[in-house]
Amino acid sequence: QVQLQESGPGLVKPSQTLSLTCTVSGGSVSSGSYYWSWIRQPAGKGLEWIGRIYSSGSTNYNPSLKSRVTISVDTSKNQFSLKLSSVTAADTAVYYCARRLGGTYFFDYWGQGTLVTVSS
Amino acid sequence: QSVLTQPPSVSGAPGQRVTISCTGSSSNIGAGYDVHWYQQLPGTAPKLLMYANSNRPSGVPDRFSGSKSGTSASLAITGLQAEDEADYYCQSYDSSLSWVFGGGTKLTVL
Numbered sequence: 001q002v003q004l005q006e007s008g009p010g011l012v013k014p015s016q017t018l019s020l021t022c023t024v025s026g027g028s029v030s031s032g033s034y035y036w037s038w039i040r041q042p043a044g045k046g047l048e049w050i051g052r053i054y055s056s057g058s059t060n061y062n063p064s065l066k067s068r069v070t071i072s073v074d075t076s077k078n079q080f081s082l083k084l085s086s087v088t089a090a091d092t093a094v095y096y097c098a099r100r101l102g103g104t105y106f107f108d109y110w111g112q113g114t115l116v117t118v119s120s
Numbered sequence: 121q122s123v124l125t126q127p128p129s130v131s132g133a134p135g136q137r138v139t140i141s142c143t144g145s146s147s148n149i150g151a152g153y154d155v156h157w158y159q160q161l162p163g164t165a166p167k168l169l170m171y172a173n174s175n176r177p178s179g180v181p182d183r184f185s186g187s188k189s190g191t192s193a194s195l196a197i198t199g200l201q202a203e204d205e206a207d208y209y210c211q212s213y214d215s216s217l218s219w220v221f222g223g224g225t226k227l228t229v230l
Contacts, residue, residue: 106156
């Protein structure tokens with residue numbers, strides 16, 4: 001059974017960079033079959049796809065966040081990471097990592113989510 | 121505002137049938153991309169409920185069904201149960217924006 005677990009600071013100051021890591025167990029980020037995404041959800045609001053990475057390192061980002069987002073993969077640790085720069089209060093949200101099988105367009109496994117608050 | 125439009129809330133009594141709509145546009149649902157649905161229980165991560173419009177993952181009761189037509193899709197729940205009370209999100213792919221979600225619908229079981 002695949003499990004994803006987000007980790008990182010729960011509090012980030014405005015204008016700084018938010019950094020999160022997703023650790024995958026029961027599966028491999030090196031698998032050529034899957035894409036690995038970050039998705040966020042502000043309190044009481046809907047879901048927003050942030051971006052995704054493939055095992056090769058190729059990435060695709062939400063156009064609305066593209067200028068501030070970097071997603072990377074560390075196959076040796078079976079992890080992938082999110083960096084979001086120049087954060088503001090609007091970036092306060094629960095951040096989820098999720099898996100998508102290549103050739104499909106849905107997310108079949110999700111992490112439990114981690115709350116990141118942007119505040120001074 | 122979300123790319124896909126859902127009603128903010130729906131409700132029904134136990135045993136009844138409810139439907140949740142999801143309306144998109146010609147760049148996502150209307151372009152032929154499938155619609156997927158997620159169930160989010162309070163305080164938990166979204167869980168895949170329906171994929172490719174009308175397919176249930178293993179373990180999802182057949183009380184849940186989905187359909188798609190034109191630029192819209194629907195999720196139907198029959199024989200409503202208290203445990204169905206949750207937020208439901210539709211999701212599709214948009215040719216210009218990549219993966220997009222609805223704003224979510226809160227289902228209340230009366």
